[in-house]
Amino acid sequence: SRFAEAIPHYQITVLLDPQHTWAFYDMGMAYFNLGQMKNAQAALDIAEKLDSTRKVHDNRAAAAVPFYKEGIGLYKKGNYDEAVLRLQAAVTLHPTGHYYQSDLQLTLEKKKVKK
Numbered sequence: 210s211r212f213a214e215a216i217p218h219y220q221i222t223v224l225l226d227p228q229h230t231w232a233f234y235d236m237g238m239a240y241f242n243l244g245q246m247k248n249a250q251a252a253l254d255i256a257e258k259l260d261s262t263r264k265v266h267d268n269r270a271a272a273a274v275p276f277y278k279e280g281i282g283l284y285k286k287g288n289y290d291e292a293v294l295r296l297q298a299a300v301t302l303h304p305t306g307h308y309y310q311s312d313l314q315l316t317l318e319k320k321k322v323k324k
Contacts, residue, residue, distance in 0.1 A: 212239040219252075230259040234268065246301045253302070273303035281312065289320035 219236035222229055237252030257265045280295030296313040299306060 210243065212242045215239050216243075228259055230256050230265060233259065234265050238272070241298070241301060246297065250301050250304070269303045270306060273299040273306055273309065276302065277306065277309060277312075280316070284312070284316050284319070287323075289316055289323055292316045293320060 216236060216239050219232050222232040233252045233256035237249045240249035253269060276295045277299040280292045283292035293316050296316055300309045300313055
Protein backbone atom coordinates (compact mmCIF):
# COMPACT_ATOMS: atom_id res chain seq x y z
CA SER A 210 0.00 0.00 0.00
CA ARG A 211 1.01 3.61 -0.32
CA PHE A 212 1.04 3.97 3.46
CA ALA A 213 3.79 1.38 3.75
CA GLU A 214 5.79 3.18 1.07
CA ALA A 215 5.41 6.52 2.85
CA ILE A 216 6.66 5.46 6.28
CA PRO A 217 10.40 5.32 5.39
CA HIS A 218 10.12 8.84 3.99
CA TYR A 219 8.57 10.10 7.22
CA GLN A 220 11.25 8.30 9.21
CA ILE A 221 13.99 10.04 7.23
CA THR A 222 12.25 13.38 7.67
CA VAL A 223 12.04 13.07 11.45
CA LEU A 224 15.66 11.91 11.63
CA LEU A 225 16.72 15.04 9.77
CA ASP A 226 14.28 17.26 11.65
CA PRO A 227 13.15 15.76 14.98
CA GLN A 228 10.86 18.77 15.53
CA HIS A 229 8.85 18.17 12.33
CA THR A 230 5.40 17.89 13.89
CA TRP A 231 3.49 17.02 10.75
CA ALA A 232 5.93 14.31 9.64
CA PHE A 233 5.28 12.58 12.97
CA TYR A 234 1.54 13.11 12.54
CA ASP A 235 1.47 11.79 8.97
CA MET A 236 3.67 8.85 9.94
CA GLY A 237 1.29 8.06 12.80
CA MET A 238 -1.70 8.14 10.47
CA ALA A 239 0.14 5.88 7.99
CA TYR A 240 0.85 3.38 10.77
CA PHE A 241 -2.79 3.66 11.85
CA ASN A 242 -4.02 2.86 8.34
CA LEU A 243 -1.73 -0.18 8.30
CA GLY A 244 -3.19 -1.39 11.60
CA GLN A 245 0.06 -0.84 13.52
CA MET A 246 -1.62 0.80 16.49
CA LYS A 247 1.33 0.96 18.89
CA ASN A 248 3.52 2.65 16.29
CA ALA A 249 0.64 4.93 15.35
CA GLN A 250 0.02 6.05 18.90
CA ALA A 251 3.74 6.63 19.55
CA ALA A 252 4.16 8.85 16.47
CA LEU A 253 0.90 10.72 17.10
CA ASP A 254 1.83 11.33 20.73
CA ILE A 255 5.17 12.83 19.67
CA ALA A 256 3.42 15.04 17.12
CA GLU A 257 0.99 16.26 19.73
CA LYS A 258 3.79 17.07 22.18
CA LEU A 259 5.64 19.06 19.51
CA ASP A 260 2.56 20.99 18.43
CA SER A 261 2.08 24.27 20.24
CA THR A 262 -1.01 25.19 18.19
CA ARG A 263 -3.07 22.15 19.27
CA LYS A 264 -3.93 21.43 15.63
CA VAL A 265 -2.60 17.88 16.00
CA HIS A 266 -4.84 17.36 19.02
CA ASP A 267 -7.83 18.68 17.09
CA ASN A 268 -7.02 16.51 14.05
CA ARG A 269 -6.68 13.41 16.24
CA ALA A 270 -9.99 14.17 17.90
CA ALA A 271 -11.75 14.67 14.58
CA ALA A 272 -10.28 11.47 13.11
CA ALA A 273 -11.47 9.44 16.12
CA VAL A 274 -15.13 10.46 16.00
CA PRO A 275 -16.27 8.22 13.11
CA PHE A 276 -14.60 5.17 14.68
CA TYR A 277 -16.21 5.94 18.02
CA LYS A 278 -19.66 6.43 16.52
CA GLU A 279 -19.36 3.24 14.49
CA GLY A 280 -18.18 1.35 17.59
CA ILE A 281 -21.16 2.55 19.60
CA GLY A 282 -23.52 1.56 16.77
CA LEU A 283 -22.00 -1.92 16.65
CA TYR A 284 -22.23 -2.18 20.45
CA LYS A 285 -25.94 -1.36 20.34
CA LYS A 286 -26.43 -4.13 17.77
CA GLY A 287 -24.61 -6.60 20.02
CA ASN A 288 -21.65 -6.96 17.65
CA TYR A 289 -19.07 -6.61 20.41
CA ASP A 290 -16.08 -8.01 18.50
CA GLU A 291 -16.33 -5.37 15.79
CA ALA A 292 -17.28 -2.68 18.31
CA VAL A 293 -14.07 -3.36 20.24
CA LEU A 294 -11.98 -2.90 17.09
CA ARG A 295 -13.60 0.44 16.27
CA LEU A 296 -13.38 1.71 19.84
CA GLN A 297 -9.71 0.67 20.05
CA ALA A 298 -9.10 2.68 16.89
CA ALA A 299 -10.81 5.71 18.45
CA VAL A 300 -8.69 5.37 21.59
CA THR A 301 -5.50 5.07 19.52
CA LEU A 302 -6.32 8.24 17.63
CA HIS A 303 -7.57 10.21 20.61
CA PRO A 304 -6.62 8.61 23.95
CA THR A 305 -8.06 11.47 25.99
CA GLY A 306 -11.41 11.44 24.18
CA HIS A 307 -14.41 11.68 26.45
CA TYR A 308 -15.86 8.26 27.22
CA TYR A 309 -13.65 6.43 24.69
CA GLN A 310 -11.69 4.43 27.27
CA SER A 311 -14.70 3.71 29.46
CA ASP A 312 -16.89 2.67 26.53
CA LEU A 313 -14.11 0.41 25.28
CA GLN A 314 -13.86 -1.22 28.73
CA LEU A 315 -17.63 -1.65 28.91
CA THR A 316 -17.63 -3.29 25.47
CA LEU A 317 -14.78 -5.61 26.44
CA GLU A 318 -16.76 -6.65 29.52
CA LYS A 319 -19.91 -7.30 27.45
CA LYS A 320 -17.81 -9.33 25.02
CA LYS A 321 -16.57 -11.54 27.90
CA VAL A 322 -20.09 -12.05 29.24
CA LYS A 323 -21.42 -12.94 25.77
CA LYS A 324 -18.89 -15.77 25.35
